[in-house]
Amino acid sequence: MRIRPPRRWEAVDLRVIWHYRDLLVAFAVRDIKLRYRQTLLGVIWVLIQPLMAAGIFSFVFGRIAKLDSGNIPYFPFAYTGLLAWNLFSSTVLKSAGSLVGNASLVSKVFFPRLLLPFSGAVSTLVDFAIAAAAGCVLLLAYQVTPGFSIVLAPFWLLFLVLFALGIGMFCAALAVRFRDVNHILPVLLQLMLYGSPVAYTLAIIPPGLPMLLYKLNPMATLLHGFRVAIFGEGYVGFPSTIYAITASLLMFVIGMIFFRRMERQFADVI
Amino acid sequence: MSSDLAISVRGVGKTFQVATTQHRPTTLGELLMQKLKNPFGSSQPTHQFEALEDVSFEVKRGEVLGIVGRNGAGKSTLLKILSRITPPTRGEIDIYGRVGALLEVGTGFHPELTGRENIFLNGTILGMRKTEIQKRFDEIVAFSEVEEFLDTPVKRYSSGMYVRLAFAVAAHLEPEILIVDEVLAVGDASFQKKCLGKMGDASRNEGRTVLFVSHNMAAMRALCSRAILMDAGRMMIDGDVSAVTKSYLKNEKSAPAMFTWEDQEAPSHGGFAFRRVSILNGLGESSATVSHDESFTVCIEYEMDSAAAGIRVGFLIQNSEGIDICGSNDVHASGSQSRGANRYVSRCRFPGYLLNEGRYQLQFGADALHGKIYIRTPFCLSFSVEDTERHSDSRHLLPGVLRPLLEWGIEPRN
Numbered sequence: 001m002r003i004r005p006p007r008r009w010e011a012v013d014l015r016v017i018w019h020y021r022d023l024l025v026a027f028a029v030r031d032i033k034l035r036y037r038q039t040l041l042g043v044i045w046v047l048i049q050p051l052m053a054a055g056i057f058s059f060v061f062g063r064i065a066k067l068d069s070g071n072i073p074y075f076p077f078a079y080t081g082l083l084a085w086n087l088f089s090s091t092v093l094k095s096a097g098s099l100v101g102n103a104s105l106v107s108k109v110f111f112p113r114l115l116l117p118f119s120g121a122v123s124t125l126v127d128f129a130i131a132a133a134a135g136c137v138l139l140l141a142y143q144v145t146p147g148f149s150i151v152l153a154p155f156w157l158l159f160l161v162l163f164a165l166g167i168g169m170f171c172a173a174l175a176v177r178f179r180d181v182n183h184i185l186p187v188l189l190q191l192m193l194y195g196s197p198v199a200y201t202l203a204i205i206p207p208g209l210p211m212l213l214y215k216l217n218p219m220a221t222l223l224h225g226f227r228v229a230i231f232g233e234g235y236v237g238f239p240s241t242i243y244a245i246t247a248s249l250l251m252f253v254i255g256m257i258f259f260r261r262m263e264r265q266f267a268d269v270i
Numbered sequence: 271m272s273s274d275l276a277i278s279v280r281g282v283g284k285t286f287q288v289a290t291t292q293h294r295p296t297t298l299g300e301l302l303m304q305k306l307k308n309p310f311g312s313s314q315p316t317h318q319f320e321a322l323e324d325v326s327f328e329v330k331r332g333e334v335l336g337i338v339g340r341n342g343a344g345k346s347t348l349l350k351i352l353s354r355i356t357p358p359t360r361g362e363i364d365i366y367g368r369v370g371a372l373l374e375v376g377t378g379f380h381p382e383l384t385g386r387e388n389i390f391l392n393g394t395i396l397g398m399r400k401t402e403i404q405k406r407f408d409e410i411v412a413f414s415e416v417e418e419f420l421d422t423p424v425k426r427y428s429s430g431m432y433v434r435l436a437f438a439v440a441a442h443l444e445p446e447i448l449i450v451d452e453v454l455a456v457g458d459a460s461f462q463k464k465c466l467g468k469m470g471d472a473s474r475n476e477g478r479t480v481l482f483v484s485h486n487m488a489a490m491r492a493l494c495s496r497a498i499l500m501d502a503g504r505m506m507i508d509g510d511v512s513a514v515t516k517s518y519l520k521n522e523k524s525a526p527a528m529f530t531w532e533d534q535e536a537p538s539h540g541g542f543a544f545r546r547v548s549i550l551n552g553l554g555e556s557s558a559t560v561s562h563d564e565s566f567t568v569c570i571e572y573e574m575d576s577a578a579a580g581i582r583v584g585f586l587i588q589n590s591e592g593i594d595i596c597g598s599n600d601v602h603a604s605g606s607q608s609r610g611a612n613r614y615v616s617r618c619r620f621p622g623y624l625l626n627e628g629r630y631q632l633q634f635g636a637d638a639l640h641g642k643i644y645i646r647t648p649f650c651l652s653f654s655v656e657d658t659e660r661h662s663d664s665r666h667l668l669p670g671v672l673r674p675l676l677e678w679g680i681e682p683r684n
């Protein structure tokens with residue numbers, strides 16, 4: 001093996017990441033274990049949180065503000081929206097905080113740094129799986145039978161996670177130098193939550209230019225698509241789909257390139 | 271040619287950009303302000319700090335190479351580059367074999383996780399496969415001596431247990447090349463010895479290459495045959511371990527070994543305040559290292575605002591195993607007369623041939639009749655006793671706390 005000064009551009013060696021897969025799992029397992037250690041209810045929190053959030057959404061937006069949820073009862077509507085949204089926002093936050101949160105590791109041990117943001121995504125997916133299982137029960141309780149379209153749900157989630165990881169990697173690398181990121185990110189996510197169809201449907205956005213601008217946020221189409229897949233109601237336009245996929249992939253690539261470019265400084269600056 | 275080579279370092283250097291006049295922006299706001307003020311300039315004036323310059327050496331397979339040098343000499347930067355934590359700015363390194371680096375004990379240990387969980391996590395972080403850890407799990411546990419507490423979160427461990435567990439995991443790494451930074455500075459001495467033994471075995475029996483940084487010259491001599499002396503980012507000497515350690519200690523001697531308290535921080539009570547404490551070698555120079563055969567003096571400087579009857583000023587000296595060697599005070603010198611308001615120095619001279627090689631630390635105290643003064647400082651001064659003349663054939667430390675010069679006689683008995 002040869003060590004030399006880094007070149008400006010260096011390809012991601014996926015074999016190295018594969019070689020370190022045990023560590024990826026170990027980080028994710030550590031995350032999950034730590035999150036629910038010394039809690040009375042443990043993993044049940046994975047369910048309580050989105051259920052309570054969906055309850056609050058139903059009351060505030062469904063009951064009081066009377067936001068439109070189409071033909072779907074508001075509670076499962078909000079729950080599915082929050083399910084996907086939480087996957088997105090937790091992935092962003094976890095991967096963005098992963099470098100600074102493991103500063104001592106970064107400055108003392110070698111391993112592919114990309115493992116840290118990736119492991120954030122893995123541990124979030126576990127939470128998501130549990131909450132999604134509860135979502136299925138919820139749908140049964142509301143006697144909503146998902147159509148065949150539900151097989152498309154993972155497709156939307158894949159791009160949602162890639163998009164989140166892209167933002168996460170970008171912010172993680174930036175946070176090594178500028179801790180401001182940790183403060184601004186929650187605020188931006190909050191803003192984005194209201195700018196995405198979580199509490200309402202796309203139907204309330206006026207068509208034409210407003211809709212076009214609204215859909216600049218790839219989350220608009222990704223969340224909408226996910227819901228359409230679950231409930232089998234409505235449709236997703238082809239151009240929006242292409243745009244959302246391209247934008248998420250682009251964000252993922254940009255995030256990764258930026259991360260790789262900054263990577264060499266991590267141990268010195270962090 | 272490369273078949274018996276483990277590491278080849280050629281012209282390696284590392285430069286850090288250090289902001290000079292202006293302070294480096296660490297928030298986006300500051301960065302934006304600087305960019306606005308000076309939109310075309312290359313962001314900020316920096317000067318370059320050469321942490322490493324033109325370092326070249328080779329290490330053969332199965333060799334144990336020691337790296338010594340003062341703090342800031344670039345030892346840790348070199349190890350970080352060799353273990354791929356940070357890239358070099360210049361030069362090239364070839365490494366033949368799997369590297370395991372141990373720059374800190376217990377990296378990645380999480381206080382909330384149990385000992386068992388941490389063994390797996392830490393092992394994986396250090397580059398072991400899960401199956402490897404499972405295979406060696408019992409061995410690791412036995413080495414760590416913490417069997418009973420395996421399922422207790424490590425936040426409830428004593429610091430000694432913590433270090434033992436952490437080192438046990440690291441000691442069972444099986445890289446072809448092991449890089450170790452000053453990790454033995456922690457932990458109790460008997461465990462340190464066990465670790466040193468383990469490292470020695472690794473190179474002798476398993477043909478493992480070891481790179482080893484330490485301030486412990488005795489350990490250095492016990493383990494290595496060859497060493498590198500670094501100073502200010504450059505390699506000064508590459509050669510036989512005894513020559514290198516001798517040269518290091520000679521330079522080290524000029525470094526002052528004293529501790530001075532700032533006015534506000536000085537431990538004080540009842541009008542008495544400690545000012546400065548120091549160790550003087552046989553020549554009367556302040557020194558952090560004394561030879562086992564020379565005398566040395568403990569100096570305690572203090573100030574008194576008012577007279578105190580029956581005042582005693584003294585110290586306690588402890589070795590690195592935490593064993594109290596002795597305590598002494600100046601009561602015999604002063605009798606029971608009181609000392610008036612003034613600044614004083616109390617000195618205590620130790621003869622040569624008293625303490626064994628090792629590291630010692632001192633704490634200081636003062637008291638007066640009826641508890642008018644009662645102070646004890648933390649351990650704030652340390653020094654080493656070294657045998658600088660030790661020859662390569664007697665590398666092993668003599669046992670015990672003392673190293674007296676005793677008279678032996680041999681005569682035929684009829």
